[in-house]
Ligand code: GTP
């Protein structure tokens with residue numbers, strides 16, 4: 268079979284054609300379809316997916332352009348135990364990553380992929396991570412036998428012909444191969460080859476495992492490329508804060524999976540904050556590089572949001588609610604008899620009955636949830652009414668603050684600021700968070716998740732910390748670094764902070780600090796707000812005592828915390844920058 272039939276093949280790039288040819292020879296699809304990203308193509312593929320039962324058409328009056336998908340119940344989240352970084356030397360991948368030698372992994376993948384697309388179509392999906400024409404943008408080509416992946420990639424990335432425009436006749440593109448196989452967890456691998464800029468994913472059809480531009484290219488391979496090329500690939504949202512007098516301040520924030528990035532990126536300030544407005548640049552990934560003016564500039568490499576559905580409503584995230592009204596793919600939520608979607612925490616009445624995410628009949632009396640805890644929407648960022656005008660800017664936006672935050676029921680105050688960059692790197696490096704449904708296993712356990720990158724760092728975590736320290740020398744005006752915790756609880760298990768839109772209060776203090784508009788108190792952990800500077804107006808029943816409680820620092824808890832942090836430092840000791848050990852010592856002495 269010739270792969271590049273005139274009129275179907277839409278690139279002249281000889282390296283792309285040769286590579287697709289080689290993969291087709293291996294996977295032996297019946298057909299090869301070269302995607303161009305057009306609307307006609309989307310319509311045709313969507314119709315085919317509906318015919319085949321891969322997608323269900325939702326009520327098009329209520330939800331125009333929206334479709335519903337159910338995954339295999341064994342395939343609902345990322346699988347860290349099946350995710351590998353395949354570098355020639357194991358030490359390059361480091362102790363926090365699964366490793367296999369490239370030769371061995373390639374052989375294993377060849378065995379699994381061989382003939383796996385017989386009777387199927389191989390889709391060639393060209394895409395950009397980043398705006399067309401940005402010096403930070405990377406090109407990828409993903410080969411997949413899943414229509415769901417093609418349609419999701421079209422939402423999540425700048426998919427189609429423009430990728431070949433950016434690529435020209437260059438050989439520099441990410442080679443991604445995705446074979447669904449029989450979606451069997453025993454034959455599930457997400458294998459990264461950083462030195463080859465290549466990814467092979469088999470046996471899954473879940474977003475984070477198979478939308479290869481996202482976690483695989485933009486974070487794991489991206490972090491590796493960034494280290495070599497002098498930039499940073501981070502698991503961070505990017506937002507712009509506009510003050511009543513029009514001052515615009517951009518911040519980036521790293522929270523672990525399902526810990527509030529999408530919510531924070533789309534924040535709507537409480538009524539009391541008249542004239543303040545939050546603009547979304549990105550909700551999951553930031554690529555950051557020093558700009559010509561000495562500041563750190565960030566782009567969002569993605570073009571859509573793959574967001575957690577449960578709990579999304581007009582109180583928690585009104586912007587997301589608006590964003591997912593059209594052209595959205597819903598995965599693993601409930602499906603009502605009238606072609607609507609439902610999930611726990613949705614606005615409006617609970618349906619009398621629906622089909623749950625497994626396709627079983629569900630009623631309000633059911634013990635199981637209608638929507639899976641990690642059910643997701645894939646929605647184009649163009650739908651976001653608060654999309655920042657610079658979300659598409661090739662040069663990105665200048666970052667004034669970097670915020671770290673985990674999900675911690677105790678120990679961590681609501682907000683504090685690092686003393687300086689290196690102290691901030693230490694705060695990020697020692698982050699802990701309770702595990703969520705975004706990854707299989709360990710739900711609720713606190714684990715170290717440095718910079719929210721534990722599952723996404725494509726090389727040795729110690730070297731990654733070193734890269735953070737080195738970046739300081741390349742940035743003349745470094746962002747200030749902060750730590751937040753929306754999830755601290757009292758003895759009865761109630762959140763000590765209302766969160767969501769009220770996080771504006773914390774954000775305002777952060778922005779004020781960056782712009783020299785507010786003072787701070789020095790504590791053993793870092794700088795914290797003066798109670799008088801922290802705006803609690805309009806927060807019904809929220810007393811200054813409660814604020815003191817959410818901000819309290821308990822030295823005994825912190826001594827325990829240090830021992831937990833040591834576990835990670837010991838694990839990566841051979842590559843741990845000395846500077847971080849010194850920071851630890853300074854903290855011990857302050858405690
Ligand atoms: P990924 O897409 O997995 O990387 O995650 P994310 O960080 O974008 O997560 P998202 O914003 O979707 O977080 C969803 C979870 O965090 C839900 O369980 C929310 O209820 C919870 N959440 C978000 N913001 C807050 C907050 O301010 N307070 C509290 N208590 N919970 C929050």
Ligand code: SPV
Nearest residue numbers: 345474475482524551705
């Ligand atoms: C995450 O788990 O951090 C996500 C969702 O952003 S996924 O893209 O599926 O990994």
Ligand code: MN
Nearest residue numbers: 502524525551
């Ligand atoms: Mn994420």
